[in-house]
Amino acid sequence: MRQILELLERDAQLSHDTLATMTGIPVADVSAAVTAWEASGAIRRYKAVVDWDAVDGDSTAETVTAFIDVSLAPARGVGFDDVAERIARFPEVRSVYLVSGSQDLRCTVEGRTIRAVSDFVSQKLSTIDRVRATATHFVLKTYKRDGDSFATPDADHRLPVTP
């Protein structure tokens, strides 16, 4: 059953019929499993991986992304959890991880402009109680995201017919 999830993670558009054929699992079982995963939240949702730089003529589609390392003061009983969850609620924040190293949280933040991201950091993030310091790294170019390469795919160099 795990292979159904792996296949859907790579291509959420695969139909239950195709998944059943690919895995040899009866289609009714595939459908039941997917429905159950959707209900339980194991499958959070389905989304497209968009390379916005490749969307021609739509300047509004472009966004600015920044990685923001956050240093926190932990609190008795909750550690970093309460602040991390509070940060995660902001719609600008795409991801939040508790990490090892000199900083405590690593967040991904998206905004329309550099100014928008900067304002978010200075006015919303830095002003949260127990946030000691932030370090902002703007993304200049995306080569790979969540396992998907954004490089131009290699051309198929094979001849059309070979032995």
Added chain:
Amino acid sequence: MKPLNSVIAACPPSGIRRFFDIAAEMDDVISLGVGEPDFVTPWRIREAGIYALEHGYTTYTSNAGLPRLRELICDDLATRYGASYDPRDECLITTGVSEGLDLVLRVLLNPGDEVIVPEPCYVAYEPCVGFAGGTPVRVPTRAEDDFAIDADVVAAAITPRTKAILIGSPANPTGAVQPRAALEALVRLAEEHDLYLISDEIYDRLTYDGTHTCLGALPGARERTVLLGGFSKAHAMTGWRVGWICAPQAVAELCVRVHQYTMLCAPHVSQLAAVEALTGPDDDVDAMVADYDRRRRVFVKGLREIGLDCPEPGGAFYAFPSIRSSGLDSETFAERLLHAESVAVVPGNVFGPSGEGHIRCSYATALPQLEEALVRIDRFLHSL
């Protein structure tokens, strides 16, 4: 001018070549005619090749190939199949299985010797027997039997001139994997008639519904079996041209002799990349095989749904459906399909008379392309 070599002059160009010429001039062709992986060589192997170039491994190697690579190949055969070959004098690195096949046939055959070739089979088998001075003797296999080789049919083709039996399993073009019992029967025949067995196992890692039987590991086979293998298919390394021969010492020694005067050695950089292929983890191979298997299931089911009977291909990356229901011969079918729907397949008759009535479709192509090809083939069938 004096006449050129009569054997070579009499050999017709491959039927595949003709289809390549037609397809190469067309746009928007979905090609199911490709006999190689659609994956690029895994990055760690490419990196090993780059490292080899950067550090100047641009020289000849020993004629038989890098000792380390030969050791790894023999270890792999021993671990995977229990086949035992000495890397010092029973293993030779070749420039692909194609060279290996040529070498072995030249070493085994004297003029007029016959080689039994079950067909449909890889397009090079028969011509290479001829180039080595031998005579290929075709033995048919049938789709109804999943192209399993019938030892009784082979036995009926044996004459006093028969020297060897040449088989490929898993097979190009049928995807057939020979059952262990069929191979054991061939070994018994070979013992009875004192024949060599030449076993092309280039697709050995690409099997889906069972495990591969290595001919050289069967009881009684070792002293008369020549194993051919390589890196092209499982490691997506077709352009690197690295293959190998494992054979009894007397055969291997003569193979090295021809090789040292003709090819000299396989490319050094490619051999070092092949070392990485065998020393690194198997994840890449496993992932590719799993992907081929998924496409195989979707494609074969799709062929059957549009009305083309298709034997279950247990290995390689080919489906070999019957197109008899169309009323067309395989060459006409392939040519009209190419012109009408821009789908390139290879007519089955180029692989031998038993391939007539079939087409070879490679599913080493992305799933959306396979699905689109099925739509186009279906439309073509309805237009007839």
